[in-house]
Amino acid sequence: MSGNTFGRLFRVTTWGESHGPALGAVIDGCPPRLPLNAADIQVELARRRPGRQAHATRRAEMDQVEILSGVFEGLTTGTPISLIIYNRDVRSQDYDELQEVFRPGHGDFTYQRKYGIRDHRGGGRASARETAARVAAGAVAQKVLAQENIKVIAFTLELGGVRATQVDESIIWDNDFYCPDAGVLPAMQERVQEVRTQGDSLGGIVEVRVQGCPAGLGEPVFDKLDAALAQAVMSVGAVKGVEIGAGFAAAGMLGSEHNDPLIPGGFAGNRAGGILAGISNGDEIVLKAAVKPIPSIAKEQLTIDVHGQPRVLRIRGRHDISAIPRIVPVIQAMVRLTLADFLLRHRAISCEP
Amino acid sequence: MSGNTFGRLFRVTTWGESHGPALGAVIDGCPPRLPLNAADIQVELARRRPGRQAHATRRAEMDQVEILSGVFEGLTTGTPISLIIYNRDVRSQDYDELQEVFRPGHGDFTYQRKYGIRDHRGGGRASARETAARVAAGAVAQKVLAQENIKVIAFTLELGGVRATQVDESIIWDNDFYCPDAGVLPAMQERVQEVRTQGDSLGGIVEVRVQGCPAGLGEPVFDKLDAALAQAVMSVGAVKGVEIGAGFAAAGMLGSEHNDPLIPGGFAGNRAGGILAGISNGDEIVLKAAVKPIPSIAKEQLTIDVHGQPRVLRIRGRHDISAIPRIVPVIQAMVRLTLADFLLRHRAISCEP
Amino acid sequence: MSGNTFGRLFRVTTWGESHGPALGAVIDGCPPRLPLNAADIQVELARRRPGRQAHATRRAEMDQVEILSGVFEGLTTGTPISLIIYNRDVRSQDYDELQEVFRPGHGDFTYQRKYGIRDHRGGGRASARETAARVAAGAVAQKVLAQENIKVIAFTLELGGVRATQVDESIIWDNDFYCPDAGVLPAMQERVQEVRTQGDSLGGIVEVRVQGCPAGLGEPVFDKLDAALAQAVMSVGAVKGVEIGAGFAAAGMLGSEHNDPLIPGGFAGNRAGGILAGISNGDEIVLKAAVKPIPSIAKEQLTIDVHGQPRVLRIRGRHDISAIPRIVPVIQAMVRLTLADFLLRHRAISCEP
Amino acid sequence: MSGNTFGRLFRVTTWGESHGPALGAVIDGCPPRLPLNAADIQVELARRRPGRQAHATRRAEMDQVEILSGVFEGLTTGTPISLIIYNRDVRSQDYDELQEVFRPGHGDFTYQRKYGIRDHRGGGRASARETAARVAAGAVAQKVLAQENIKVIAFTLELGGVRATQVDESIIWDNDFYCPDAGVLPAMQERVQEVRTQGDSLGGIVEVRVQGCPAGLGEPVFDKLDAALAQAVMSVGAVKGVEIGAGFAAAGMLGSEHNDPLIPGGFAGNRAGGILAGISNGDEIVLKAAVKPIPSIAKEQLTIDVHGQPRVLRIRGRHDISAIPRIVPVIQAMVRLTLADFLLRHRAISCEP
Secondary structure, eight states, X not given: OOBSEEOSSSXXXXXXXXXXXXXXXXEEOOOXXXXXXXXHHHHHHHHHOTTSSTTSOOOOOOOXXXXXXXXXXXXXXXXXXXXXXXXXXXXXXXXXXXXXXXXXXXXXXXXXXXXXXXOOGXXXXXXXXXXXXXXXXXXXXXXXXXXXXXXXXXXXXXXXXXXXXXXXXXXXXXXXXXXXXXXXXXXXXXXXXXXXXXXXXXXXXXXXXXXXXXXXXXXXXXXXXXXXXXXXHHTSTTEEEEEETTGGGGGGSBHHHHOOOEETTEEXXXXXXXXXXXXXXXXXXXXXXXXXXXXXXXXOEEEEBTTSOEEEEOOOXXXXXXXXXXHHHHHHHHHHHHHHHHHHHHHHHHOOO | OOBSEEOSSSEEEEEEOTTSSEEEEXXXXXXXXXXXXXXXXXXXXXXXXXXXXXXXXXXXXXXXXXXXXXXXXXXXXXXXXXXXXXXXXXXXXXXXXXXXXXXXXXXXXXXXXXXXXXXXXXXXXXXXXGHHHHHHHHHHHHHHHHTTTOEEEEEEEEXXXXXXOSOOGGGGGGSTTOOSOGGGHHHHHHHHHHHHHHTOOBOEEEEEEEESOOTTOOBTBTBOHHHHHHHXXXXXXXXXXXXXXXXXXXXXXXXXXXXXXXXXXXXXXXXXXXEETTEEOSSOEEEEEEEOOOSOOSSOEEEEBTTSOEEEEOOOXXXXXXXXXTHHHHHHHHHXXXXXXXXXHHHHHHOOO | OOBSEEOSSSEEEEEEOTTSSEEEEEEEOOOTTOBOOHHXXXXXXXXXXXXXXXTSOOOOOOOOEEEOSSEXXXXXXXXXXXXXXXXXXXXXXXXXXXXXXXXXXXXXXXXXXXXXOOOOGGGGGGSGGGHHHHHHHHHHHHXXXXXXXXXXXXXXXXXXXXXXXXXXXXXXXXXXXXXXXXXXXXXXXXXXXXXXHHTOOBOEEEEEEEXXXXXTOOBTBTBOHHHHHHHHHHTXXXXXXXXXXXXXXGXXXXXXXXXOXXXXXXXXXXXXXXXXXXXXXXXXXXXXXXXXXXXXXXXXEEEEBTTSOEEEXXXXXXXXXXXXXXXXXXXXXXXXXXXXXXXXXXXXXXXXX | OOBSXXXXXXXXXXXXXXXXXXXXXXXXXXXXXXXXXHHHHHHHHHHHOTTSSTTSOOOOOOOOEEEOSSEETTEEOSSOEEEEEEOXXXXXXXXXXXXXXXXXXXXXXXXXHHHSOOOOGXXXXXXXXXXXXXXXXXXXXXXXXXXXXXXXXXXXXXXXXXXXXXXXXXXXXXXXXXXXXXXXXXXXXXXXXXXXXXXXXXXXXXXXEEESOOTTOOBTBTBOHHHHHHHHHHTSTTEXXXXXXXXXXXXXXXXHHHOOOEETTEESOOTTTTEETTEEOSSOEEEEEEEOOOSOOSSOEEEEBTTSOEEEEOXXXXXXXXXXXXXXXXXXXXXXXXXXXXXXXXXXXXXXX
């Protein structure tokens, strides 16, 4: 399989099932002598943690991370950094009836078809719980980016059709929706409440902005920076679309509208989203990700069982109304991992003796 | 750098500049004993060839491909397949003034910043001409897919705001826009003519549908099939956004709307776009790509030169009005390359002695 | 760095330092539905375990392995298999004086030069303790090989100049030297005792034989099977030379002596060591590895400290007299990992729909 | 298959069959702004060229290399460098009878078994002719090494049992045996003449010494520098064994003999061969490779045909008496490619903003 590793030089391998004893990540290729401790990681994990938001899943995981290797006296050593998070609040019996039934919108059916076997408890490897390892690894990646003062901002642009119209970065992590527009918070809250009552779920859009990224990152032609970001972000389970800069709006523009004129010191406009011909241009990188509504809904659904027979399914257990906002730090982490990798890749050819 | 190779098992490495002596691709990992000859490739190259469409670039390349290795007596041998296309109609003098000036929307600026050097003639490696190698390689990938009766259809969904509303696959390659809806061809033609007169350019949307793909392709968690497709398609120069299935529309749906119920023999609905949890589900794979307007426009543009001084630029030379339709076979090729690779990756774990 | 992953399809990533809390391996790409439990791994770890042999290091690690993911109800699921071994009997104070001094023959100096930092306790990542993770992973690889009845035998051919002259596979794991020749055991024992008294250490030669390997494994031209085996085995710390088949003796042979004639059903002779042009030929694969004497000796040695000043060093702590026999299961594991990977790589191109 | 690419950052992909139209290499990841022209490569190719030495194969290839991409106005641009060498003096009819017969010691049998098809003409992809592409790529790698004044010396240590006892680097390329000891040339000449008369062939040993390699190259634990060199050198067809430093002799040494004491400014002794714990230590890197006798001999040999029937074979065509000396620049090239790759890999983690 071998799809559980991300990156070429700054490489992350994640492992773990939702209801197994633990999950984790091994980071190989992290430069030595970076300050790192568990608290650096914990702060990021807290943002993804279930149970944090009023409207989110009620599984109460503390998500306590331990660093098992690669750090000595508070500094990275250049050897693999192994991170582990033990699963505590596991209630596998909630999933007993799913042993035989495929949940619509989930990976139950495809895992069964691909592997001929699956750990049905909590979605096994396909669970969103897997993303805790990504967030932990992303916190380490951020240490590499910090060396060059690169900052990755992520937030909820839209939730259930309610869209932020202004961006105040300072409030993002202080509200339940990781939304940068205080004005729309009540409407978001109302929308969530309404859908919860209906036993349904919501999608939305996450936006990422990268500030301070130097020009020159990206490896033409197949490993363009935007291509790598698209893979990174689309690899997060609920994401169904990715845009760079003007994105799909570009399809309706004229060349004279879309081109960003160069001016001394930069660009007049940023329809490109900070990337030209697959290489960062020094401007802000702007990316949007479409997040589908969470497939686990309380409503009755039609499906089939492992024998191919029709079944009516009503999902129990503890579930979020939306992957937003918990997906925000996950997408942020994927962008960080991508940039850290490309920073190292660029150094390999640009540093000289 | 090393960004010029695509795929893990079915691997393609491309090389070549727009105005160099030749360009090409080396395909490593192609299974042995597949029938292959230059004509199989030529038919695909013809669809991408400049000068084919009335409204496209007037550079008159024949794009004659030669197979230099890996094929013996009409069959692949399992050794690397080297494909070469010599450049013939090169008029580098058209680009003399671009030696010092960065074209807006192009890679001139970023290549210069990344490498400290660039072949300015025709965009060098960043030229769309590079995609000829992709199309050639994609024709070989299709030989692998044909073994399992997998069919990759690609077409123009939208051009300059004019959108197809029905899909007749049989007419795609027979019209100048690779559009499956005969009814909108006149409007597309009109839109192109209008913009040509203005010295401007157009964007659009390409759609890809994969039929006959078995369930089970895709490698969780980072190499999900949709993530790999996103990278593949976003790595095509002009693409600024990628959607799978419902894409950005999913952001506004309820879970009960977005979930595709399972029914005996398949799914009722395909909002998922044929992929669940990163693994193909046996349904049609549906992908859309946003194509930006071509940056080379006849209008005057503001820019800077290599010394950072402001300049007014009017681009000469031979340029298309839109990357559409020539980008259609390119995107099709990237999807083929991705699927061929994932097919082999899946065989590695699913075939038994 | 990224050197801590081995394999392309059957991939192993190891992590952990000698005196950190734990060490482990993540195996990605293992085919699903193979029976696997901790006991399968434990039996292999026991052969590498310190303290098992009378003459070996006195560090008393139980090396208890836990499977943290990738196995469900006794079967592999196709998802990453995470293995962890906690370090128990750590006496870091033995190494306090090594914080400032480089031990000859060890990685102390080169790790310091490469990373500008090192975990000096017990050799950190460069410790032979790292190989426990390889052995654990090798036990999983053997599950893949067992599907095709491939058997990897490894043994001590030579220790301190005492060489086995016959091979009785049945006694290998039952004697303290993992030696297949009962007749030379007393001489080996004597040699070890003699050198222990001198405060010195011994080298030797390990031989590996692979039985039942089908013809066709190996990926020309750079990933020849013998090339991959050479890397795999040379990546074990103490190995300084690798031979396939006749090895260095081939340098002195005539072509007519070295060529193995083909006969119906196989070969008359096996100077090739089971590999021709980088591809297994169906005959027994034969490999030899030269193992250097353990660098930690009780004798006084000249060295320098981290300030470049000359020092006289007398190493304390618990050390083996030779990497043999504990290195035997490690080399065996590396061969198993290589073959499992090449088996999957071959299936990718040889299995058809 | 995918075994035709070497390296992680400085990556070379080779292609081509012995009797196809051409062979070549694509180098991806070469840093920009290095001076490079065809003549730089040609001088290395001349040393590997058939027909150069009196006793070597009589196929008269000029091996004229063309650079098709990646170089602009005499400097590398950071984009892929495509090198091509057309085959001229092809006499495929010499091989007609080999269509049905497997030559002992060659890849005929294993290619047939692996792929179910093979280009029998001149050994196809398994021909030593493939190594021309390696030598060409190695010349480019040397450009990277030259930036840090790293020098790779290679020579014939032993041929047909005649061994050099002193090393005068200045005469290596000036004699027919690439031997650094003028005193043994007559004996080598005599040995070759004797074996030629017998219709037989000879093996030997090649030694490589790397001077000026900085401490710090090598990626523990699996990608140790010695492990990577072992793979690189063993991937050359005729090589059956590789030693680093003391090599197999280390197996018979005591620790006190083998350990190289550290002294201010370096090491007293170099049994390690310049590598400790897989990382270069700043001392001279020393490697030896055992080369088997060429399998194509004039004598009658027993073999089988593709139907499994016994046959008596007498090989015709033009063949060398030994892979030495033409293999010397090939092994040198593989070491250069390895070091260039590891230099870039090290820069990725050691260069800071």
